[in-house]
Amino acid sequence: MQNWMEWAVAFFLLLGGCFVLIGSIGLSRMPDFFMRLHGPTKATTLGMGGILLGSIFYFSLLQSVSVHELLITIFLLITAPISAHMLIKTALHHQLRAIERTGGERELKKGQQEGSPDTKKALAGDDKP
């Protein structure tokens, strides 16, 4: 393998690693559950993309063309928002509290109430513009 190829592979691996690390830092550093979700859903996706790009480069240059890493990227892009959505819906259902300065308190309450079917009927007429 040529020198510059090693540089390219190393660059993508390091870039990906950095973003995954930042996503994990966000997970532990943010003050409340809703803010914690942002790190793993976004930064980690790009990080995985970088690592998989490095993998594509490495195996394509070493052996024959290798593209099935693209599938991992596609499936990750499809599943990451869904899992984030399920987590945040669960948080709303359990009426988790956001930190004090979170704006849109009314919207949060509404989202939490909509989670339970009993209050849905009571709120149905409330939304008319």
Next chain:
Amino acid sequence: MRVTPRYSWLPTPYRSLLLLLVWLLLNQSVELIHLFFGTILALIIPWISGKFRDPQPLIERPLLALRYILLVFGDIVTANAQVAILILGPQSRLNPAFVRVPLDLQHDLPITILASTVSMTPGTVSADVYPCHDTQPGDAEITQRWLLIHVLNLEDEADLIATIKSRYEAPLKEIFQC
């Protein structure tokens, strides 16, 4: 908007194409045998599973859909860099908020795509769609649906809502023609 497919033996042409592509990627070859077997699978799987799905709007403008995917890819890269900066920056400067976006879309598939896009892009995670409704035929018509999103750092609420509506919702309306 079109719900019923043009040919009954090919209910979802683009999903079939995607299945064939996935099959070829899994095998990492474009040999005739893989093309042949992949085509058979791509025809049979949507045909069998189509009967179990709720009817959803079909893609009317495939080129626009391709453009939308590229747009979202570009936005994912920039949004990731932005969120990384926000995470590493001082926390006291963050201004988290819940925002409600009024939806023009009415069907589950386009709303799901919009919610996923919002989750992947600019510092927002979609939290809920309400009022939720059952897709029973003869159900009361849907009036207005809202998308509840959580924003990591809210700067201008009206601006954010306008961005989501013009940048992501408008192309989806074009693609599905609804």
